[in-house]
Amino acid sequence: MSVLVYTENWDGKFKKLSFELVSYATGVAKMLSTSVTAVSIGKVDESELKKLGNYGADKIISVSNDQLIALDSQAYTSVISEISQKENATVIIISNNNTGKAIAPRLSVRLKAGVGSGVSKLPLNLNPFTVYKRTYSGNAFAHVVIKSDVKIITLAQNSFDLIEIANNATIENLNVPIDGSLLKTVVKDVQKQTGKIVLTDADIVVSGGRGMKSPDNWPSLVELATLLGAATACSRPVSDEGWRPNDEHTGQTGKIIAPNLYIAVGISGATQHLAGISSSKYIVAINTDKDAPIFEASQYGIVGDAMKVLPKLVAAVKEIK
Amino acid sequence: MKILVCISNVPDTTTKIKFAEGNTSIDTTGIQWVINPWDELSLTRALELKDDAASGIKSVTVVHVGPSTSEPTIRKALAIGADDAIRVNAESSEAWFVAFQIAEVVKKEQFDIIMCGIESSDYNGSVVGGMISEFLGIPSVSAVSGIKIENGQPVMTREIDGGKEVVIVPAPFVAIVQKGIAKEPRIAAMRGIMMARSKPVKLVESVAVEPLTQIVVFEKPAPRAACKFIDADNPAQLIDLLQNEAKVI
Numbered sequence: 001m002s003v004l005v006y007t008e009n010w011d012g013k014f015k016k017l018s019f020e021l022v023s024y025a026t027g028v029a030k031m032l033s034t035s036v037t038a039v040s041i042g043k044v045d046e047s048e049l050k051k052l053g054n055y056g057a058d059k060i061i062s063v064s065n066d067q068l069i070a071l072d073s074q075a076y077t078s079v080i081s082e083i084s085q086k087e088n089a090t091v092i093i094i095s096n097n098n099t100g101k102a103i104a105p106r107l108s109v110r111l112k113a114g115v116g117s118g119v120s121k122l123p124l125n126l127n128p129f130t131v132y133k134r135t136y137s138g139n140a141f142a143h144v145v146i147k148s149d150v151k152i153i154t155l156a157q158n159s160f161d162l163i164e165i166a167n168n169a170t171i172e173n174l175n176v177p178i179d180g181s182l183l184k185t186v187v188k189d190v191q192k193q194t195g196k197i198v199l200t201d202a203d204i205v206v207s208g209g210r211g212m213k214s215p216d217n218w219p220s221l222v223e224l225a226t227l228l229g230a231a232t233a234c235s236r237p238v239s240d241e242g243w244r245p246n247d248e249h250t251g252q253t254g255k256i257i258a259p260n261l262y263i264a265v266g267i268s269g270a271t272q273h274l275a276g277i278s279s280s281k282y283i284v285a286i287n288t289d290k291d292a293p294i295f296e297a298s299q300y301g302i303v304g305d306a307m308k309v310l311p312k313l314v315a316a317v318k319e320i321k
Numbered sequence: 322m323k324i325l326v327c328i329s330n331v332p333d334t335t336t337k338i339k340f341a342e343g344n345t346s347i348d349t350t351g352i353q354w355v356i357n358p359w360d361e362l363s364l365t366r367a368l369e370l371k372d373d374a375a376s377g378i379k380s381v382t383v384v385h386v387g388p389s390t391s392e393p394t395i396r397k398a399l400a401i402g403a404d405d406a407i408r409v410n411a412e413s414s415e416a417w418f419v420a421f422q423i424a425e426v427v428k429k430e431q432f433d434i435i436m437c438g439i440e441s442s443d444y445n446g447s448v449v450g451g452m453i454s455e456f457l458g459i460p461s462v463s464a465v466s467g468i469k470i471e472n473g474q475p476v477m478t479r480e481i482d483g484g485k486e487v488v489i490v491p492a493p494f495v496a497i498v499q500k501g502i503a504k505e506p507r508i509a510a511m512r513g514i515m516m517a518r519s520k521p522v523k524l525v526e527s528v529a530v531e532p533l534t535q536i537v538v539f540e541k542p543a544p545r546a547a548c549k550f551i552d553a554d555n556p557a558q559l560i561d562l563l564q565n566e567a568k569v570i
């Protein structure tokens with residue numbers, strides 16, 4: 001028996017998300033009195049792989065096959081399902097990010113394993129195996145029983161604290177031969193943004209809504225974000241209007257994020273917006289309307305004009321940095 | 322080429338969720354049911370592709386797994402412009418069950434592109450599309466934010482952390498779509514609503530499958546503490562609270 005965790009890498013590097021997954025897997029393994037095997041696909045060097053041991057991984061299986069550079073959901077599923085059978089995994093943990101959403105459901109069918117997706121706590125119970133997941137876009141949470149022998153959990157990003165447990169993990173380089181005809185995905189072009197904090201990874205997010213009035217008013221919001229080391233986001237009408245790029249839109253039909261701090265500037269707090277941000281640990285609202293629903297979701301609020309408040313906030317942050 | 326769009330029937334996104342039967346189910350009193358927002362956008366994009374004669378898309382079919390009470394949602398999809406519909410007659414209890422039923426439909430009828438939303442706004446599972454493709458053993462592309470047809474070949478854009486990729490896979494395949502797939506959902510016009518009445522809805526009986534998961538109880542999100550208001554003339558106090566009270570900056 002073991003707990004298997006798939007740790008994705010980005011250009012050969014892991015990030016906080018990877019360590020959260022391993023910490024979570026370690027927590028589950030402890031409940032089950034078993035060990036943690038991490039699976040890495042792609043070229044990751046040994047010192048980087050070793051880092052997974054710092055969060056409790058006992059064994060790391062590294063598959064550095066050239067054919068697996070681009071995500072092909074079928075090929076990745078084959079590799080992970082093969083390893084999970086070899087390791088006799090009873091629980092498989094994957095991120096609830098884009099890659100995880102591509103792999104987990106295929107793996108579920110391949111292994112006849114039920115999936116609990118968007119899970120944000122350790123299992124509530126082992127018998128029956130019960131997980132805690134987000135439903136109704138954050139308006140409710142459900143206790144879900146997974147009845148199959150093998151269970152798959154996709155973990156919501158930023159929902160689980162890192163636990164450092166120094167473990168001298170063993171590394172096993174595994175060669176999984178892939179039949180070329182199984183690789184169906186052809187990547188014709190890649191466009192990467194460099195230097196921008198990935199919104200779903202960010203600890204702090206500064207977000208602007210229609211109350212910002214015009215794209216010309218964004219520099220002070222961006223300056224505040226830069227000073228705080230924060231990512232920038234926006235409400236849907238703002239991205240629909242083209243004031244901000246599409247990938248900044250948060251909410252029901254945009255990105256779902258859970259930073260430590262979300263600062264909502266000129267955002268009314270419509271249910272569909274809250275659907276994307278309600279798991280943030282702290283929400284701050286700046287709005288001219290004291291009755292705006294965003295204040296009900298916030299721990300701190302300023303009733304005021306964003307154009308006047310933002311420069312003052314920038315000045316105040318400069319004082320402490 | 323033929324497109325199949327998978328449609329989920331969900332409470333309107335502004336619904337205040339209440340529970341019933343000892344918090345084991347949702348109180349459906351007064352709920353307005355709508356097409357899941359992602360599926361509405363995916364249907365919109367499928368119809369845009371069909372409108373372009375050069376795309377080679379000949380028809381757009383919608384499929385829904387649900388009881389007869391979800392018929393209005395299917396009619397709405399037909400009014401927006403789908404050519405026909407298939408309803409698998411069953412309570413859509415769980416993702417595994419639903420994906421299995423849709424895969425059975427696809428096995429009997431030929432489709433080249435199967436489109437699913439990235440999640441339904443009720444169970445937020447994000448798994449049905451991937452499961453359908455694995456049941457059928459065909460490729461799937463997830464996080465698709467754009468699809469077009471170039472010389473008869475579907476070309477997709479998918480989102481990756483911090484960027485995008487342009488990808489192709491051989492048909493038939495499942496496209497799991499998200500933000501960007503279409504700008505605004507297409508709205509049914511009067512003519513569409515009239516025409517929808519006579520469009521065919523094929524009824525299919527479900528295949529028995531044992532579900533793998535079950536929701537046992539619902540909970541409300543933990544309540545947040547009341548908002549602390551800070552004077553607009555003194556935002557420095559906010560920074561102080563974030564630094565020393567919340568300890569988040």
Ligand SMILES: Cc1cc2nc3c(=O)[nH]c(=O)nc-3n(C[C@H](O)[C@H](O)[C@H](O)COP(=O)(O)OP(=O)(O)OC[C@H]3O[C@@H](n4cnc5c(N)ncnc54)[C@H](O)[C@@H]3O)c2cc1C
Nearest residue numbers: 209210211235236251252253266267268272273288289306
């Ligand atoms: C199916 C569906 C899905 C949707 N998905 C999303 C989604 O994913 N994300 C999303 O955001 N929305 C979504 N929406 C739209 C949502 O319902 C709201 O319309 C939207 O969130 C409102 O954006 P906003 O808060 O920026 O603008 P508004 O609602 O117009 O609010 C602007 C706010 O700014 C305040 N304000 C005005 N001037 C100032 C000033 N000078 N200083 C400070 N504050 C000021 C106002 O008091 C107001 O509260 C969806 C809607 C539907 C129907």
